[in-house]
Amino acid sequence: MKPPGARHSLSLKRLLLLWLLLPQLVLWLVGGALTYRIALQYAEKGVDQSLTQSVLSLARQVKPVGSGLLIDFPRAAQDIIEQDPKDRVSYMVSSPPGSFLLGNGKLPPPQLNTIPTTGETLLYNVSMDGKPMRVALLDINYGEPASPQRMRVQVAKSLAVQQRIAAGLVTDILTPLLLLGILLSVLVYAGITRGLRPLKRLQAQLGDRRESSLSALAPIELTQAPQEVHALAGAVNHLLSAVRRSLGQEKRFLNDAAHQLRTPLAGLISQTELALAETDPQALRERLTKVLSGAQRSAHLVHQLLSLARNEADVTLQPLDAAALAREVAREWTPRALSAGVDLGYEGEESLLLDGEKLLLREALSNLLDNALLYAGPGSVVTLRVARQGPVAVIEVEDNGPGLSPDDLLHVFERFWRASALPGGCGLGLAIVHEIARRHGGSATALPVQPRGLLIRLSLPLKN
Template sequence: MSRGKFSLRRQLLVWLLIPQFILWIAGAMLCYHVATHYATRVVDDSLQQTGRAIARQVREVDGELTLGAPNLHAPLIAPQPEEKHYYSVIALPGELIAGNRHLSPIASPPTRFEETVYYGNASSTDGALRVASLYFPLPGDGGRPGRWLLVQVAKGMDSYNRLSHEILVATALPLGLLILVMSICVHWGIVRGLKPLTGLKSLMERRDPQDLAPLELADAPEEVHALTHALNHMLSTTNESIGRQRRFIADAAHQLRTPLAGLKSQTELAMRETTPEGLRERLNMVHASATRSIHLVNQLLTLARSEPANQTGMPQVRVDLAKLIRELTAEAVPRALAAGMDLGCDSPLQEAPINGNSALLRELFVNLVENAIKYIPRGGNITVRLNRTDGQYVVEVEDDGPGIPDEQKPRVFERFYRVNQNDGNGCGLGMAIVKEIAERHHGTVGLLDAQPHGLIVRVELPVGEEEAKAEDA
């Protein structure tokens, strides 16, 4: 099931702008809360000062408490004429001196009178009110406190709500402009930051499909350079694989041309023969040529299967290398005896488990034993050894033949290279196949001189992770 397409630019915008929007809302609410808190303090301080100013105007005349010029206190309570305002002056326990009788106290009288101010909200027929209640002492005889006054001053919440709204607008509007500017900057930064990816996309679209040269981006951030490096590595690997396939096809065509041409010539000569003896001789030549061609084709197929590009689908199983070596040596003994050679196996290991492709591993060691049987003189000795050292399985195929000169050892692993160019029995692919299979199993292969003469082909294959852990435990 294919996944839906998504835009990296859109995801970056979402993940950057949503937190900014949330922070903008939180900042606006915090600023509004702080501003309204201080606005409430300003209103409360204003009501308190007004209440104290009214309380100081209370006078006792002929034994009665009066408030001088009550109408002059309206501007103190509500500087704006349209604002609703209320006040009341009460001589405790309950004598109304001046003001609105329906303005109820917002707090019960204290048990011990002292100059105290109470703030609260109240409601009236005209709406919500903000009320300040002050308990204020009147001077008595001898300077002692006399009666206590309760002065209440109230203002309508319209001005308070209007102030809160103005604070909200004054707070949210700059923050909104700020978030808009920040969003534009973020979008510009994302577009500019993703510009190298756009350039890489354009570069890949303009490139010819056959062009596998490395990509070059001069001005690009580190992450894009890492992506470019990965693409260049992939292009290099692809280029090497294509080059290897082209060389393989060219070499195979060249190597197949000679035996097929010889086979055609032998069949033409056989068609001209008139005697049974001559025809039999020509048919034997045709058979030998066909056998060499089949061997060459099989070697080419094995080499193709061992190529790196074909390893993805090659199954790997648990293979007992010790058992495989013993079986292959036993199978090759009849051919060695027919060639007049002594073939033996030396393996102190009863088991040698390894993860690999059993068919390719079998082909690897078959090639080593067959090469030894094919290229050393009659009467020679061949020994196959298996040991384990330093986390590696070491397989050695030793013979006492003429060996290989040091200057030719590196070239032995080249495709279609033969040490003895006049020998028509081989096709020069055996050691190339050995090297490819060993490398596909993360191993190595090397050539050593045997004493007093001869050759040792040494193959090292890594022990599986499970076996290494078991050994460490």
């Protein structure tokens, strides 16, 4: 059953048969027409030779004697000229030309603009009783020099014999070709049917995968198939891989969200129940403060989870100035840094162009600064730096806080991993940064700073 709005179109099998057999039929018809034309030419040559011999033979039967003519035209000679009963042959001897002396029919002269040459055979076409005829004409001079005479001998033959010969030649030539064409068509049909079997198997494999589970998206296998079908199967496998990866990300996101939201929501419910049962105003205020803190942490977690899900989708890269964006983000976080007692500064290029998604890069820089301000501590120095290193743009956030141990540096970009018990974090900030860098064709690395501190580096390709 066709989907709604689908246009009627030929199947691949019918299309191949059409393009393979239709040219064969056209070539057979064109070949037949050309063969008929060539056969007519050769048949016409045969008719012309026969007429030329007949007109010369008839001319020899009429012998000039002085100023007269001796006609020696026995019945045997007449039978030779009229030997084919199916072929209409007419002959005529006239002297002077046009004055009937001998023959079985009156034959017309050539066209007015055609002047016969004495002693040479002239061939021309005429129509008699509505039928085409081929005529051979020969003029002969005779008589005394003082009184010259001219005799005209004409022999005409119907062109039906020419057409009959041509039709016979075409039939004899095209009949074997037609049989060979039928055999070739059968072989082409069998070859196309066999060649399309891998597509049938591919269709069957795809038709069996109607479930939406990840197991239904496993790669398809075609071990014995032409190279073109392998390429098609590879493209389908690439698409299935993308769908499987997307479903896996969605499933992982739902699992992460359910797991991470379960604990803070349970805490909110517990603190709310205790607050409702509390009678002391000071104790009630403490309970509500914990409820507010838990709600803020839950809101931050939801924001990070949504940001992570958005970063895993496809992004559209456009030219942007990374240095200008970094300065803009640093200005936005300056009030937060002042309130936390942290010295926030910017170093690096005035302008640095790269292909990126502005909102995602802003999110990455905000997460880096948020982590640095949260964990570096009061009195520390945080530096946002943008530099060019060959074909790569390097964006760094460095702080002189407590830093991380070598073992912790190995896990810093893992989801929900936290190296500190300080409130406010949820273990997704640096995972988001790593995902954004990967989406931009770059990388994120964490390096220790001597004597103490942490440096997070984003390496992104510059604009081509």
